[in-house]
Amino acid sequence: MQRIPKETSVNLAVDLGGLAMKNPVTTASGTFGAGMEYHDFVDVAALGAVTTKGVSLNGWEGNASPRIAETPSGMLNSIGLQNPGVTHLKEVELPWLASIGATAMVNVSGHSFDEYVAVIEALEEAPVAAYEVNISCPNVDAGGMTMGCHVPSVEKVVSLCRAATKRPLIVKLTPNVTDVVEIAKAAEAAGADGISLINTLLGMAIDARTRTPLLARVVGGFSGPAVKPVALRMVWQVAQAVKVPVLGMGGISTSTDAVEFMLAGATAVAVGTANFVNPTATVDVIDGIIDYCEAQGVADVNELIGALKC
């Protein structure tokens, strides 16, 4: 049975750097495919946006198995951005999202500066509402997080992507840096319309009995409820430091988590690992935000953004 959000008089619409979202809830890239896999459970078109799995120009095979490991209140993954390439996205997933009336934000990946630009150029005629530039994946040897840890490379990749499109450009940051604010400011200065964070924290897990790592690639990205305090702190820091809106994510499983991110300064939120646990998590979060607003006498969800009292 496909869930849809409940009716409400609360205004849920938010503007994420030019991306018009009917409610503040999207999906964290890589946890939701392009929505097809979850459409039996939730009406994907009812989400503020669907953020699609990271896409590269010609497709990547990804990393060896095992690719995941469960850890206390979280999980590690080292998928490695496996994807069939931008042509497949254009021919299959994006037309499907358009046909059901969903709002698509495409997560753009690359091994090189040129590849990011090439992916965006390939998508400029496709039904895409916004781009999320992934300079934060910890599971690839080139591109991803390697570009998102240093101000000069952040400035370069964001500037090049900015020049390639007029569409809303959200830049997704890694938490695996000394000063996330410095990186966020660099992305903003280079033309980002919004900042999304956090991508996964670099972590690892070991099987003491066999003395082997639990992931084939040894290290991987840590996500799930356990990372929420780190994510919340970084969203709060970044939201105070930049003028562009922030898309907050990291361990959001419930509407209370989502509200906390908005109070910390996020204009919108993404549900990620929680989709694996609860296939209706996205709509559950929307419904819970509505309940919260109604109970608190909030007429417009935008009132929550940065409303933390401290």
Next chain:
Amino acid sequence: MTLCNENAPILVNEEMGCNIWLMTVRAPEIAATARPGQFVHVKVPGMEAHILRRPFGVYAADAEAGTVDMMYQVLGFGTERMTELAVGDAVEMIGPIGRGWQPPEGCKRALIVAGGVGSAPLYPLAEELTAAAVATDAILGASTIDALVARERYGAVLGCEPACSTDDGTYGRAGFCTPLVEEALAAAAAEGVPYDYVACCGPEPLMKIVAAMADAAGVFCEVSMERRMACGVGACLSCVVDTVDGKRRACVDGPVFPASEVVW
């Protein structure tokens, strides 16, 4: 095919032997559409720090009674927790998921090879094949006699005792079940009624050997692959299997693959 997420009350949860348990739940929607070889993705209650669901092959689906049987071996925190669940508790489960067994069209004689709890997802296939009047033989391998928990069910559906092996020699042939497979393939060929289908589920080394034996005998073979899994619905790409067509998802492209497509 539509997936559903059912809250499934537990009707039976008991140890069959050797840390292998049977759980029967009421899940009418899944029971009505499950095909042999498909699985369910189970959220075990009361273990919030262990966030992921656990996949289990459907051991039996009774559309009329609206029930689903799962066989599980206690191997870690999740399965340990499952043993503590009582009749009246409920588990949430997504299903039925995946590509099940697909015997070749016109299949006349089939060989089922199960190692350990691999006997579970093969049992509905045994039911389907015998119902379709396909001559079906089964070989069950286990560590010891008490771990041969599906022997009686197979005997009932096949109308004869399945061939069995135990690692410790407490029942049937002593040692691994692979010599039984080789003998069965050779005997069928010698009788002039060779198998045209081998279905195997169990530890990966067993499936690899059986796939090679079937290939040598020129018999089409399918295997059911197991991987660590997160979403269970095809989105996260955690559970990929190396195949001749690249890395494919065990959850929805499998779990059953033609053995010739698997890169071992």
